[in-house]
Amino acid sequence: MSAANPTNQPRPPAQRKQPLEPPEDAVAPVRHPEAPAPGEPLGAHYGQCFGCGGEQPHGLHLSATAGEGVSVTAEFTVKPAHQGAPGLAHGGVLTTALDETLGSLGWLMHVIAVTGRLETDFLRPVPVGTVLHLEAHVTGVHGRKIYSTAVGRIGGPDGEVAVRADAVFIEVKVEHFIDNGRDEEIEAAMADPDQVRRARAFEVNP
Numbered sequence: 155m156s157a158a159n160p161t162n163q164p165r166p167p168a169q170r171k172q173p174l175e176p177p178e179d180a181v182a183p184v185r186h187p188e189a190p191a192p193g194e195p196l197g198a199h200y201g202q203c204f205g206c207g208g209e210q211p212h213g214l215h216l217s218a219t220a221g222e223g224v225s226v227t228a229e230f231t232v233k234p235a236h237q238g239a240p241g242l243a244h245g246g247v248l249t250t251a252l253d254e255t256l257g258s259l260g261w262l263m264h265v266i267a268v269t270g271r272l273e274t275d276f277l278r279p280v281p282v283g284t285v286l287h288l289e290a291h292v293t294g295v296h297g298r299k300i301y302s303t304a305v306g307r308i309g310g311p312d313g314e315v316a317v318r319a320d321a322v323f324i325e326v327k328v329e330h331f332i333d334n335g336r337d338e339e340i341e342a343a344m345a346d347p348d349q350v351r352r353a354r355a356f357e358v359n360p
């Protein structure tokens with residue numbers, strides 16, 4: 155018996171770990187014709203987002219920029235509030251920065267997607283005050299599944315890789331948020347015409 159599966163019963167399909175590599179019949183990601191041009195900042199997808207929101211005082215305030223193809227770059231400055239050990243970034247916070255960067259790839263395809271699976275490798279400790287230079291791109295698309303990978307470098311955009319991650323995001327409709335989010339935040343988001351327009355525009359994906 156393993157600790158992770160104490161009864162040793164086979165897991166139902168929905169609970170099995172899904173591969174992080176695109177399957178052989180995956181297709182290449184398609185950049186939407188109206189995607190922001192390379193070099194353009196993407197802005198926040200939601201002001202209260204812990205990863206990117208400007209109105210979120212406790213957040214990472216990560217800022218992402220469109221790259222070539224279906225890729226993005228982003229920067230995240232590690233603050234004292236992000237510590238795990240003295241003077242070092244918390245691993246979960248670094249994973250959040252990777253998650254947010256990978257999540258922003260949806261903007262380039264005009265697809266709304268949520269994280270299904272995310273695996274992080276921590277290669278170097280990241281001190282407080284460090285600017286983490288992130289790069290992410292989509293490696294393949296299979297139905298609603300979007301496979302992607304990211305690295306975070308320290309000491310500059312070409313510096314040493316401190317963290318890396320592979321992920322599968324799953325495409326969803328706006329209803330995913332409306333049906334599952336707490337009413338007060340959903341109502342506030344729905345009352346913001348810019349938020350609704352931005353989210354609905356993503357559902358038309360030629």
Ligand SMILES: CCCCCCCCCCCCCCCC(=O)SCCNC(=O)CCNC(=O)[C@H](O)C(C)(C)COP(=O)(O)OP(=O)(O)OC[C@H]1O[C@@H](n2cnc3c(N)ncnc32)[C@H](O)[C@@H]1OP(=O)(O)O
Nearest residue numbers: 172199253254257268269270271297322324331343344353
């Ligand atoms: C007015 C308001 C506007 C708001 C506008 C917001 C705009 C923009 C927001 C962007 C936000 C990003 C923010 C950062 C990224 C997060 O942090 S997202 C938050 C963390 N993630 C979550 O909360 C997701 C929780 N999980 C779920 O809700 C559901 O499990 C999912 C992921 C939607 C999937 O459920 P489902 O739709 O029922 O999918 P299902 O039909 O079972 O599976 C479809 C396929 O996906 C695969 N799959 C399903 N789950 C997984 C999984 N966990 N791992 C791997 N593969 C999976 C299945 O195997 C299946 O594959 P195929 O059989 O087609 O080959």
